[in-house]
Amino acid sequence: MDCVDAVASFRGRTDKERVSLSVRNRNFATLSGLQRANTQLLGNIPDDADEATVAEARNYAIDFWNRVTQFVEPWSEIAAGTMTSIEARQEYLSSYTLVLWALGRVGAVLREQGMSLDALSALADVDWRKRNPEWEGICILGNSIITRTSTRDATGELLKHKLGLRPDAPDAVLEKL
Known part of the structure; x- marks a missing residue:
């Protein structure tokens, strides 16, 4: 909930009741999707974690998503209301939960390796349009976005490649029918 309130792209644009968004839903994300993305980003924080651990995780998540908003097209436009x-x-x-999850995985790698969130600036060079052929076979098949564990993983791996966190792009996980 702290991310929903503190991150401009989520504030006032998070559906707290549904687990998925319809095409015409005015919200940007669902609370459940953001929670799953934060689990990827932070791992499971134990219920008995001390306040310092919780505060560190909260601050990292807020800083991470605010940085992502700066670099992922068109998140800043959504945040600005344009x-x-x-x-x-x-x-x-980039406006789908699949990408939230994948970005969470990327952020976890940065955190585990003690890397600066400045590395996220490379996300500005990613072509986030659905028609970008790089997504075909990774998370798009024809005109459909496919949300499966394998496509979330492949999307995260492609983003890691874009940020220089892995040497080569992942292989396609979807086969043309």
Whole structure:
């Protein structure tokens, strides 16, 4: 909930009741999708974790998602109100929960390796449009976005490659029918 309140792209744009968004839903994310992305980012924080551990995790997540908002197209436009979430979902893959999850995985690697969040600036060079052929076979098949464990993993691996965290791009996980 702290991320929902502190991150401009999520504030006032997070559906707290549904687990998925319809094409015409004005929200940018679901609370359950953001929670799953934060689990990827931070791991499971034990219920009995001390306040310092919880505060560190909270601060890292807020800082991470605010940085991502700066670099992932069109998140800053959504945060500024110059583009709606509905418009973004029509053209951009980055407006789907699949990408939230994958970005969480990327952030976890940065955190585990003690890397600066400045590395996220490379996300500005990613072509986030659904029509970008790099996504085909990774998380898009034809005109459909496929959300499976394998496509979330492959999307995360492609983003790691884009940030220089792995040497080569992942192989396609989806086969053309």
